[in-house]
């Protein structure tokens with residue numbers, strides 16, 4: 001079966017077969033560093049013949065490539081148990097002592113982690129300095145120095161920046177969209193934004209997807225040339241993420 005990109009942030013793919021079929025939903029994001037200065041595609045070409053892998057790789061210019069679908073656990077963390085739990089991301093470094101990672105790579109990593117969280121419904125990313133957090137380092141689960149001294153100091157920053165994005169993200173319910181009658185803190189967040197932007201003209205700012213909310217979403221859909229069904233789903237979210 002054809003493989004499909006998970007993150008639209010991945011501008012290239014280099015698929016390989018170095019993965020486990022997951023028997024559980026992934027619940028961790030493990031960030032690694034590559035063995036030096038490379039592009040996302042270059043790392044993927046290497047993985048095809050290396051017997052190891054990751055779900056994604058980010059090159060030194062911030063270019064993102066996908067190697068293994070998220071539904072599979074890539075051979076990245078060293079053990080079957082952690083490979084099945086993690087979505088893994090490799091980041092390029094400069095290949096010199098200290099393994100400096102470029103700002104472009106770290107910025108892309110923040111975007112990618114936020115995107116993964118949005119799609120998996122993870123409203124916060126936690127970093128606890130051990131395996132309890134959502135965001136973990138390779139060295140927490142294997143005998144390695146990965147992700148290196150420099151990138152290791154950036155995890156708190158990455159988590160903080162990701163959470164800034166997630167705080168203003170709208171997380172959709174299980175069915176994929178909000179409709180009349182729904183009640184959710186996410187609706188409350190969305191309503192406040194629609195009010196600020198002039199689409200919501202109702203008075204009740206609670207978390208209920210009211211008739212006034214349906215009207216507001218229709219105005220938003222009309223303004224952005226979407227089908228005006230008054231329901232807030234993936235297409236509305238995509239526009240929202242662009243314009244907010």
Ligand SMILES: [Zn+2]
Nearest residue numbers: 032033138146
């Ligand atoms: Zn690693």
